Amino acid sequence: MICKICDSKKIFELINLGRQPLANKYPKNKYEISKEKKFYLKILFCKTCRSAQIKKIIDRKYLFEDYYYLSSVNKKLKSHFEKLAKTLTKYKFVIDIGSNDGVLLRPLKKLKIKALGIDPSINVGKIANDNGLKTFIGFFDKPIIKEILSKYPKPDLIVASSVVTHLDNPKKFAKNIKLLLEKNGDLIIEIEYLQNILKNLEFERFYFDRPFYYSAYSINNLFKKVNMSLYDIELIEAHGGSLRCYIKNIKDFKKTIRCRNILNNEFKKLNINSFKIFNNKIIKEAEKFKYNLLRFKKQKNTVIGYGAPARVSTITNFANIDSSLIDYIIDDSPLKQNRYSPGKHIRILPKKKNINNKIQNVIVFAYEYFDDIKMKFNKYNVIFFKPIPFKRIK
Incomplete structure (x- = not known):
């Protein structure tokens, strides 16, 4: 290998x-x-x-041609990109790779910053275009770069949020960034942070849509090969703890002190032993989650989930949890409603008529947004739990 x-x-x-x-x-x-x-x-x-x-790498075309995740449905994520847009006013032309339904393009447009998106999903890209947010539908490869450069100048900023983790060929991606980006231009990448995944026992963040899980160390390594420089890093709250990496289209651009500190820390702490410890702990946590659901059901409780992000699939299939243990899951995205969770086939329903006084326990799968979720139940006496590590949350 x-x-x-x-x-x-x-x-x-x-x-x-x-x-x-x-x-x-x-x-x-x-x-x-x-x-x-x-x-x-x-x-x-x-x-x-x-x-x-x-x-195992699954064909990207099969995964993304018909997609069920809309970034703008998520209020917290929407706010995250609105704040990011306000920091980008110095740039003349921005390209957002993996632009989804235009969650960053929309605030950029309001700020009168010229921008366009690239997204592989036909149905989601159409939503953005229908809302007047120019989006090229397709994978970020040489044909789409050629098409863009035939109509537009090179951007002085490229943004790729939660994108590099979904790639099947990171080296090709780095070369294509180099090809599209203006000389001396910036690349901003946001990644779910591998070190946080291990620390917080978030095994649910592993699934086939995302073949790669990065540290700052690996991002530095990847772009160094195409003569680009990781020069700064921010720790941000998105997706339960992420890195925002700033990469300059210049060889050997000077790194900030915090960037150097994070790289040194990872070199010491990310190792084989940390993965072995993580593996032992997640097996126990999956067993604990199932044990407590069985306990609730013995008490004749109605147990529901809230939020059907992709992690629901990894958790429920690894822990062997089906509709006998979770009655249904509520999700705010219309694209997921009246469908079933992958593998274990728990019903996914809209909020309307499905939040009621029959519910005793709510498993908060979309736990980063618990404050918003909790407000939806303020008329009812329910107990909330985070699935992994299993614990009550208030």
Whole structure:
């Protein structure tokens, strides 16, 4: 085996989350359930560049041609991108890769910053275009770069939030960024932080849509190969704890002190042993979660979930939790409603008529947004729980 980021042979299989379906494919009927495929979700760790990778790569076209995640449905995420947009006023032309339904393009437009998006999802990209947010629908590759550069100048800023984790070929992505970005231009990448995933036991963040899980160390390594420089890093709250990486289209651009400190810290703390400890803990936590759901059901409680992000699939399939333990899941996205969770087929329903006084326990799968979720139940006497690590939240 070879690391797909740095080509190192020092890569080891350390975690096996069992057979898992595709986490963002929500079947709507028995026929679609019968066509569902499962694959072994095995996690590799590269000792050289401090990255984690999924062993089996699923064809990206199959994963993203029809997608069920709308960023703008999420109020907290919407606010996150509105705040980011306000910091970008010095740039003349911004391209947002993985622009989804235009969650960043919209505030950029309000600020009169010239911007366009690129997104592979036909249905989600159409939503952005229908709202007047110019979006090229397709994968970020040479043909789409050629098309953009035939109509527009090179951007002085490229933004890619929660994108690099979804790639099947990170090295190709880095080369394409180099090709599109203006000389001396900036790249801003936001990544769910590998070190936080281990620290918080968030195994649910591993699923097939995301083959790669980065540290700042691995981002530095990846872009160094195309003569670009990671020069600054911010720790941000998005997705339960992420990194915002600032990368300059210049070789050997000077790093900030906080950037150097984070890189040094990762080199010491991200290792094979930290993954082995993580693996032992998540097995126990999955067992604990299921045990408590069984306990609630013995008490004849109605147990529901709130939020059906992709992590629901990883958690429920690894812990073997189905509709006998969780009655249904409420989700605010119309694209997921009246469908079923992948693999374990728990019903996903809209909020209307499904929040009621029959509910005793709510498993908050979208736990980053608990404050908003809690408000929806303020008329009812329910107890909230985070699934992993399993604990009551107030």
